[in-house]
Amino acid sequence: xxxxxxxxxxxxxxxxxxxxxxxxxxxxxxxxxxxxxxxxxxxxxxxxxxxxxxxxxxxxxxxxxxxxxxxxxxxxxxxxxxxxxxxxxxxxxxxxxxxxxxxxxxxxxxxxxxxxxxxxxxxxxxxxxxxxxxxxxxxxxxxxxxxxxxxxxxxxxxxxxxxxxxxxxxxxxxxxxxxxxxxxxxxxxxxxxxxxxxxxxxxxxxxxxxxxxxxxxxxxxxxxxxxxxxxxxxxxxxxxxxxxxxxxxxxxxxxxxxxxxxxxxxxxxxxxxxxxxxxxxxxxxxxxxxxxxxxxxxxxxxxxxxxxxxxxxxxxxxxxxxxxx
Amino acid sequence: xxxxxxxxxxxxxxxxxxxxxxxxxxxxxxxxxxxxxxxxxxxxxxxxxxxxxxxxxxxxxxxxxxxxxxxxxxxxxxxxxxxxxxxxxxxxxxxxxxxxxxxxxxxxxxxxxxxxxxxxxxxxxxxxxxxxxxxxxxxxxxxxxxxxxxxxxxxxxxxxxxxxxxxxxxxxxxxxxxxxxxxxxxxxxxxxxxxxxxxxxxxxxxxxxxxxxxxxxxxxxxxxxxxxxxxxxxxxxxxxxxxxxxxxxxxxxxxxxxxxxxxxxxxxxxxxxxxxxxxxxxxxxxxxxxxxxxxxxxxxxxxxxxxxxxxxxxxxxxxxxxxxxxxxxxxxxxxxxxxxxxxxxxxxxxxxxxxxxxxxxxxxxxxxxxxxxxxxxxxxxxxxxxxxxxxxxxxxxxxxxxxxxxx
Numbered sequence: 001x002x003x004x005x006x007x008x009x010x011x012x013x014x015x016x017x018x019x020x021x022x023x024x025x026x027x028x029x030x031x032x033x034x035x036x037x038x039x040x041x042x043x044x045x046x047x048x049x050x051x052x053x054x055x056x057x058x059x060x061x062x063x064x065x066x067x068x069x070x071x072x073x074x075x076x077x078x079x080x081x082x083x084x085x086x087x088x089x090x091x092x093x094x095x096x097x098x099x100x101x102x103x104x105x106x107x108x109x110x111x112x113x114x115x116x117x118x119x120x121x122x123x124x125x126x127x128x129x130x131x132x133x134x135x136x137x138x139x140x141x142x143x144x145x146x147x148x149x150x151x152x153x154x155x156x157x158x159x160x161x162x163x164x165x166x167x168x169x170x171x172x173x174x175x176x177x178x179x180x181x182x183x184x185x186x187x188x189x190x191x192x193x194x195x196x197x198x199x200x201x202x203x204x205x206x207x208x209x210x211x212x213x214x215x216x217x218x219x220x221x222x223x224x225x226x227x228x229x230x231x232x233x234x235x236x237x238x239x240x241x242x243x244x245x246x247x248x249x250x251x252x253x254x255x256x257x258x259x260x261x262x263x264x265x266x267x268x269x270x271x272x273x274x275x276x277x278x279x280x281x282x283x284x285x286x287x288x289x290x291x292x293x294x295x296x297x298x299x300x301x302x303x304x305x306x307x308x309x310x311x312x313x314x315x316x317x318x319x320x321x322x323x324x325x
Numbered sequence: 326x327x328x329x330x331x332x333x334x335x336x337x338x339x340x341x342x343x344x345x346x347x348x349x350x351x352x353x354x355x356x357x358x359x360x361x362x363x364x365x366x367x368x369x370x371x372x373x374x375x376x377x378x379x380x381x382x383x384x385x386x387x388x389x390x391x392x393x394x395x396x397x398x399x400x401x402x403x404x405x406x407x408x409x410x411x412x413x414x415x416x417x418x419x420x421x422x423x424x425x426x427x428x429x430x431x432x433x434x435x436x437x438x439x440x441x442x443x444x445x446x447x448x449x450x451x452x453x454x455x456x457x458x459x460x461x462x463x464x465x466x467x468x469x470x471x472x473x474x475x476x477x478x479x480x481x482x483x484x485x486x487x488x489x490x491x492x493x494x495x496x497x498x499x500x501x502x503x504x505x506x507x508x509x510x511x512x513x514x515x516x517x518x519x520x521x522x523x524x525x526x527x528x529x530x531x532x533x534x535x536x537x538x539x540x541x542x543x544x545x546x547x548x549x550x551x552x553x554x555x556x557x558x559x560x561x562x563x564x565x566x567x568x569x570x571x572x573x574x575x576x577x578x579x580x581x582x583x584x585x586x587x588x589x590x591x592x593x594x595x596x597x598x599x600x601x602x603x604x605x606x607x608x609x610x611x612x613x614x615x616x617x618x619x620x621x622x623x624x625x626x627x628x629x630x631x632x633x634x635x636x637x638x639x640x641x642x643x644x645x646x647x648x649x650x651x652x653x654x655x656x657x658x659x660x661x662x663x664x665x666x667x668x669x670x671x672x673x674x675x676x677x678x679x680x681x682x683x684x685x686x687x688x689x690x691x692x693x694x695x696x697x698x699x700x701x702x703x704x705x706x707x708x709x710x711x712x713x714x715x716x717x718x719x720x721x722x723x724x725x726x727x728x729x730x731x732x
Binding site: 004006007010011014015018019022023026030050052053054056057059060061063064066067068069070071072074075078128131132135138141143144145146147148149150151152153154155157158159160161162163165167168169170172175204207209212213216236261264265267268271272284287288291295298299301302303305306309312313316317320321324 | 354371548574576594598601605635659707
């Protein structure tokens with residue numbers, strides 16, 4: 001069967017299956033199990049109301065349970081076993097990891113990514129949001145800077161492969177160097193700094209995201225505070241740094257953490273640009289080098305990533321609970 | 326506001342200029358890829374894409390075989406036009422090229438400037454003019470194959486769809502011409518399993534069910550979390566927020582093993598399920614936030630009028646939540662279309678079932694690493710769809726981002 005046909009059938013089965021499930025489950029609940037008539041009509045209605053939420057939630061909870069909760073536990077358990085998965089070795093995989101220079105490089109680079117990418121993307125995004133705020137063609141400018149968000153990491157890497165190419169007739173960076181009279185270099189092979197050239201690709205993608213959110217936040221600042229500052233004689237820079245930025249600090253933190261989480265997941269850029277060579281490995285790409293080969297170590301790396309994400313997760317939950325109260 | 330204080334003309338100019346610079350800097354890489362995808366590989370390596378609208382100097386080699394040698398006194402003379410010689414005639418069909426230099430050995434293809442006389446290896450004299458006309462005088466009778474001539478020519482810019490046709494069908498221009506001559510239609514060529522067109526279709530096959538199915542499941546759950554009262558609701562919402570940030574990497578190994586055990590293995594069904602699972606937290610979160618903001622009056626009056634929860638959901642909540650549904654659909658579409666990790670792990674690794682991203686990252690970058698035209702065209706095919714969706718649906722995307730920006 002061709003995948004295309006299979007896809008159409010899946011859509012039909014999925015859509016009708018879902019609708020059918022919800023409709024039939026409701027019908028059964030109201031008409032068969034707890035019918036709203038007979039001697040216990042009132043009690044039955046109450047019971048049906050108590051059960052219904054779980055009916056609505058059941059498919060979601062089942063899928064989330066299998067596809068997100070189980071793997072967290074499953075990965076942790078698997079990381080305690082050896083390569084073949086038949087022998088319990090406790091923290092063996094973690095011990096091997098901590099002794100592996102490749103892992104240390106990946107961890108160090110990941111720390112660089114986590115520090116640099118969110119900071120750079122948020123900062124540039126904030127600057128663009130402020131600059132375009134009162135511009136007549138601001139929306140066009142924003143939409144063009146936002147555009148890389150739609151491009152895949154693989155596509156973006158290819159785009160930047162052209163920019164970084166060593167041949168001065170292909171790579172624009174080396175073309176500029178050529179004009180100045182410098183010899184061509186391959187940016188992705190310069191030790192240490194190549195990390196930043198890779199990071200910039202992600203900054204290029206994420207700046208639009210930061211800009212859109214921060215631009216909305218800037219618009220939400222009460223006009224009176226700005227007017228008051230202007231009357232008090234604040235210059236544009238004071239206005240921006242002392243009046244506007246403090247008022248949108250909450251949003252800046254949200255943008256920052258969102259990008260941080262993303263950084264910890266992205267393996268595509270390193271994978272396509274260097275394949276982890278030239279000392280550019282990060283945890284997600286380091287994990288991929290064990291995927292399909294040594295599940296024990298791959299899951300151990302995944303657990304390390306999870307541990308790094310954990311504080312952000314807790315913070316997010318706290319924020320969400322605060323909002324709900 | 327603009328005319329009050331804190332803003333002067335100079336600053337306005339500075340702002341305008343810096344925004345222009347930023348936009349240009351942000352666009353240049355993409356434009357480079359776009360332009361390169363329409364140039365053939367020789368032109369790409371000969372000059373930068375920013376020079377694409379101008380003529381490029383390329384070197385060619387050919388044989389002076391378009392005219393018969395004739396006797397002139399005690400020497401032989403060949404006169405003809407270099408652009409019409411058999412080896413390069415195809416490349417100069419459109420005309421407009423101009424010869425800058427020529428030579429007779431491969432090491433120095435442009436040793437003599439156009440219009441001057443150069444000495445050939447057999448002691449003869451060769452003159453090639455800028456317009457391509459040449460005159461070759463030699464003492465011995467030239468052989469049938471003609472004199473080997475190298476030359477450099479300014480070739481006018483030539484934009485071609487050849488790269489796109491080559492990657493979509495996985496056949497070179499010559500192979501395509503042969504197949505067409507054999508009676509194959511372009512559609513036959515596209516249907517070839519080797520071509521990227523197959524991967525393009527695969528991407529759609531992965532993306533569309535992965536976008537539609539989570540929406541339905543999430544919508545019901547979001548309604549329950551927003552408008553139904555039951556014990557444990559707060560805990561569930563907190564759990565959803567927590568699951569939003571679970572790194573995908575964690576899910577790969579256990580889920581693949583699970584799929585293998587229950588017989589799904591690496592297949593389209595597996596990746597649909599995986600994308601559904603990974604997309605659900607964001608879907609529920611976005612939709613719940615949106616639904617919770619809907620006016621309470623509407624829902625309560627509907628209930629007073631005797632509507633059941635199911636009816637309230639399908640007749641009132643679902644139509645009202647359209648903007649949120651649209652924003653999630655766009656997110657999920659972009660995310661699944663652009664995904665590399667999930668596709669690498671959950672789809673089989675043969676060429677016929679790869680999606681675009683995997684094909685580009687694993688295949689084209691590896692084996693076609695040096696063929697920039699092909700790479701650019703392939704990348705652009707994969708970028709075009711999401712960018713189109715992005716520009717047409719930007720409103721919903723922005724709204725979704727603002728509603729709940731955690732993924």
